[in-house]
Amino acid sequence: MARYDDTYPVDLVIVGSGAGGGTLAQRLARRGWKVVVLEAGPFWDPDEDWVSDEAGSHSLYWTEERVIGGSDPVELGKNNCGHGVGGSMVHYAGYCPRFHPSDFEVRTRDGVGEDWPISYEDLKPHYERLELELPVAGDYWPWGDPHRYPHTAHPIAGGAEVARGGARKLGIEMRVGPVGITNGAFGNRPHCIYRGFCLQGCKVNAKASPLVTHIPDAIKHGAEIRAGCAALEIEVDDSRGRVAGVRYVRDGSERFQRADAVAVAGYSIETPRLLLNRTAADRARHARPRPRALGPGAAQYVRDYNHENRVTVTSDATDRNGVPVARMDYSQCDNDRKNIAYAKQTLHDIFEAGEPGADDHGARLAARRTTDAQARRRARRAPAAPPATAAAASAEPSRCRLIQACSLRPCDLSSKMPRAPSS
Ligand SMILES: Cc1cc2nc3c(=O)[nH]c(=O)nc-3n(C[C@H](O)[C@H](O)[C@H](O)COP(=O)(O)OP(=O)(O)OC[C@H]3O[C@@H](n4cnc5c(N)ncnc54)[C@H](O)[C@@H]3O)c2cc1C
Ligand code: SF4
Numbered sequence: 001m002a003r004y005d006d007t008y009p010v011d012l013v014i015v016g017s018g019a020g021g022g023t024l025a026q027r028l029a030r031r032g033w034k035v036v037v038l039e040a041g042p043f044w045d046p047d048e049d050w051v052s053d054e055a056g057s058h059s060l061y062w063t064e065e066r067v068i069g070g071s072d073p074v075e076l077g078k079n080n081c082g083h084g085v086g087g088s089m090v091h092y093a094g095y096c097p098r099f100h101p102s103d104f105e106v107r108t109r110d111g112v113g114e115d116w117p118i119s120y121e122d123l124k125p126h127y128e129r130l131e132l133e134l135p136v137a138g139d140y141w142p143w144g145d146p147h148r149y150p151h152t153a154h155p156i157a158g159g160a161e162v163a164r165g166g167a168r169k170l171g172i173e174m175r176v177g178p179v180g181i182t183n184g185a186f187g188n189r190p191h192c193i194y195r196g197f198c199l200q201g202c203k204v205n206a207k208a209s210p211l212v213t214h215i216p217d218a219i220k221h222g223a224e225i226r227a228g229c230a231a232l233e234i235e236v237d238d239s240r241g242r243v244a245g246v247r248y249v250r251d252g253s254e255r256f257q258r259a260d261a262v263a264v265a266g267y268s269i270e271t272p273r274l275l276l277n278r279t280a281a282d283r284a285r286h287a288r289p290r291p292r293a294l295g296p297g298a299a300q301y302v303r304d305y306n307h308e309n310r311v312t313v314t315s316d317a318t319d320r321n322g323v324p325v326a327r328m329d330y331s332q333c334d335n336d337r338k339n340i341a342y343a344k345q346t347l348h349d350i351f352e353a354g355e356p357g358a359d360d361h362g363a364r365l366a367a368r369r370t371t372d373a374q375a376r377r378r379a380r381r382a383p384a385a386p387p388a389t390a391a392a393a394s395a396e397p398s399r400c401r402l403i404q405a406c407s408l409r410p411c412d413l414s415s416k417m418p419r420a421p422s423s
Helices: 019-030 055-060 106-110 120-133 158-169 215-220 267-276 280-285 296-305 334-354 359-381
Strands: 012-015 035-039 067-069 224-227 229-237 242-250 253-258 262-264 310-318 324-329
Touching (some): 012 019, 012 242, 019 215, 035 229, 158 334, 229 253, 229 267, 242 262, 262 267, 267 310, 267 324, 334 359
Parallel strands (some): 012 035, 012 262, 067 324
Antiparallel strands (some): 229 242
């Protein structure tokens, strides 16, 4: 692997080697950029470092102190982001859906929120490319922009078979959702062995994460992945009005990597935390976030929408490196609650209808769902006043009714585990 001196001004320092940072490093290293990736966590060796056991997998998660707030505070621990080369994709669930074209046009189509400044067509080639690179396995997807996936769907577990039967009885079409898990050998990565420890880091390397997909290629093309290095602050050169580099800590010593540009890809909590921890002069200049790329309507909407759900830094607590601790507030709105209640009820109905011997009950549930759907359609036809505020707009019920079937079938192959290819 290339090694750059701290005093050498590299083209780009990337903070974080997860989904965003790992992919960016690979893309730019291939174009000849001199890239250093600072990663706070370790450079994992799946063979040596990971265990197929929930209790033994805590080192995969970000465990530095965080403050949570709001009316529905988010649970941390295994639910928290990743910490180490590969980022959160090391323990993420692997689900890889595309947005639908309609998701980009909610103002035009539904009269709520704001349209995105880009369309589905802008992203489509990137979806297609990444689905090949991970690769993604799943059923033909008939919704949104109908498409296939490079690998066919994985077999589903017994519980998901029950759900599929129940959904069929209720007239709900169910497909096996797309996952970034090989269904066939792929380069030096083997077929998934259906052991079910995807959320503890896939020792087999069948599940995609930058650690096994994009980082090896980034290194091959000259990127340096500097693990065990926590970025503390982005320094700005006031005379040039540009970044000068990143202050970071390695083995307890503070260091400074010079760079012409800096990209922060540290997950949705550490990224704002680092950006909020800039030098005092810089903070004064950029006191308010300016999401200009979104366009004026969407930028305003994001500001209104996020008035309660946001990441800030605390003024009274710092971590062991002296960086203010992140605070994350989360409160559900009416629309969130309605969506969660609808999804829970639908899943409940599906599983009840799918139980063996539930034929009569299934028919009754199907009849009730038809009556409910008719009532909803009648309510939708009734003229409604347009939402006056962003808060009212966000209370609109969503139209989404897709149910994903679990694609993993647990089995006990512990004695037959192959050794993962060395990374
Ligand atoms: C439990 C869980 C399940 C998920 N399941 C899914 C799913 O099924 N499908 C899906 O699409 N998404 C899922 N996600 C979300 C997805 O993993 C993230 O959206 C994605 O990984 C974010 O990419 P990122 O590059 O922003 O950050 P990450 O991939 O989290 O990478 C950030 C990296 O930055 C490092 N870092 C942070 N701060 C610093 C610092 N100051 N200095 C140096 N390094 C730093 C971290 O150690 C980490 O390795 C899941 C997330 C979690 C936590
Ligand atoms: S079930 Fe498949 S993807 Fe999940 S950990 Fe096992 S081999 Fe990896």
